[in-house]
Amino acid sequence: MAKKNVLFLILTLILLFRCAPKMVKKPLYDYSGMTREQIKVHKKIEKFITVAQKTGHPLKLSPRTRIDSLRIDKKRKQLVVDFNKAFSYTALRPENVARTYSLVKELLGRKYRDYRLVLRSLQVPIRELIPNFFRKSPHEYDLHRLARPAPRPPQLVRPVRDWQAPAGLQGMNVAVWNSHGWYFNRSVGRWEWQRPRLFETVEDLLSTSFVLPYLVPMLENAGANVFLPRERDVQTHQVVVDNDGGSGGQSFSEQxxxxxxxxxxxEEPGFAVGSGVYPDSMNPFRLGTYRRTMSDTVVTASVIWTPDIPADGEYAVYISFHAADSNVTDARYTVRHAGGESAFLVNQQIGGSTWVYLGTFKFLKGLHPETGSVVLTNQSAQAGLTVTADAVRFGGGMGNIAREGKVSGRPRFIEGARYYLQYAGFPDSLVYDLNGGRNDYKDDYQGRPEFVNYLKGA
Structure with missing residues (x-):
């Protein structure tokens, strides 16, 4: 009985294997519609592909490279080979393209020596796929690949000074950030460093120690406007002077x-200090108002912001305003400080409803309108436009963003970008709150590039 069962099983398996469809490898190409001559040429091009894929000579081709079509024009003596898109994945350079043509010509033989050979991919000759950077002469450049300079608005902040840097970074905008910072860890309910302590320092502070005092001033001295998603001023004091009432002693006056x-x-919202501590998603640039007047070719209106400086020292000066297309592009600000006066032209058509850095200056303790104030006039090259005025901030200050009711207790320049971006008026869901308030760590590093996208208008 057992022998019969084994025999039955063997016969069943034989029957199954005989009836099963045979696995036939599908050919790469269908030659049925080709002439003998086309098939012969086609196989020579196939040989070129095989050699290139195996040896990397004359260029390294993708394993998926195939021939899409082949055309032999005897009347014009032209042979055109179209490769598929995978051919274009190769790094094409003048040298390997020249060697490719040479090898294919050699494989085709004497019969096609006088033919014009055209090798194509993506429906263009492969020579056109060589990046402009690697082409030997500007006359060979593909002009369609060259960036078309779009009209650029006047630079946001233009210092009025005796020197310029036309061969440097004059007129350029540079975004820089100094890595991580003090952040709120929701999983443990406390503020802490993002990076571990190592050899008596921490990355959150190490990058800041050279970015703020060295890298940023170097870029600015070369003429650039530098934008940071974190506080740049190490000054722990802060005074905000605002038309809606500021922080500490201050004076706001209009003429x-x-x-x-x-x-x-x-008509639109502006900055207000409010309680001075901002919970999740609260935007201080939507809590108050701003002021506006009409521009003139001479000074017919002005605003003076005078802080009550708590201690002698250096303080960063930040201005703010409401931006609009109808505003001037040369709003004239003058910072009066212990070292004299520094003037700036500000493009008020862009960069509104946030803190705009002018510079860092020495101020003396107390109220000193002549040596400790910021003045904005309505003088402009064009009359009849709008000049706007909002809060002015002196100093970096302490962190004032509350997470689960707790502020960091540290200087603002130590905190991560997420918190400064909120204080600077950036929209939460577009820039700094990308994880629904659940993960400040991710918000911090994800918000920095979104800060740049927002500045560009994306």
């Missing part, structure tokens, strides 16, 4: 020479 240039409250 105008006639009714036409009287300062008025703008």
């Amino acid at each position: 105008n020479k006639d009714a036409e240039h009287q300062w008025q409250t703008g």
Whole structure:
């Protein structure tokens, strides 16, 4: 009985194998519609592909490279080979393209020596796939690949000074950030460093120790506007002077020479200090108002922000304003400080509703309008436009973003980008709160590039 069962099983397996469809490898190409001559040429091109894939000579081809079509024009003496898209994955250079043509010509033999050979991929000759950078002469450049310079608005902040840096970074905008910072870890409910302590330092501070005092000033001295998603001022004091009332002792005053240039409250929201501590997603640049007036070719209106400086020292000066297309591009700010006066032209058509850095200056303790204030006038090259004025901030200050009711207790320049971006008025869901308030660590490093995207208008 057992022998019969074994025999039955063997016969069943034989029957199954005989009836099973045979695995036939599908050919790479269908030659049925080709002439003998085309098949012969086709196989020579196939040989070229095989050699290139195996040896990397004359160029390293993708294993997926295939021939899409082949055309022999005897009347024009032209032979055109179209490769598929995979051919274009190769790093094409003038040298390996020349060697490719040479090898294919050699494989085709004497019969096609006088033919014009055209090798194509992506429906263009492969020579056109060589990047402009590697082409030997500017006359060979593909002009369609060259960036078309779009009209650029005037630079956001233009210092008025005796020297310029036209061969440096004059007129350029550079975004820089100094890595990680002090952040709120929601899983343990406390503020802490993002990076571990190592050899008596921590990455959160190490990068800052050379980016702020060395790299950023170097770029600015070369003429660039430098934008940081973190606080740049190590000064722990802060005074905000605002038309809605500031922080600490301060004075906000307006002057105008006639009714036409009287300062008025703008229609959109502006900055306000509020309680001074901002919970999740609260935007201080939507808590208050701003002021506006009409520009003139001479000074007919002005604003003066005078802080009550708590201690002698160096303080970063940040201005803010409401931006609009109808604004001036040359709003004239003057910073009066212990070392004299520094003037700036600010493009108020861009960069509104945030802190715009002018510079770091020495100020003396107390109220000193002549040596410790910021002045904005309505003088412009074009009359009849709008000049706007909002808060001015002196100093970096301490962290004031609350997470689960707790502020960091550290200087703002130590904190991660997520918290500064909130204080600077950037929209939460687009820039700094990308994880629904659940993960400040991710928000911090993800928010930095989004900060740049937002600055560019993306």
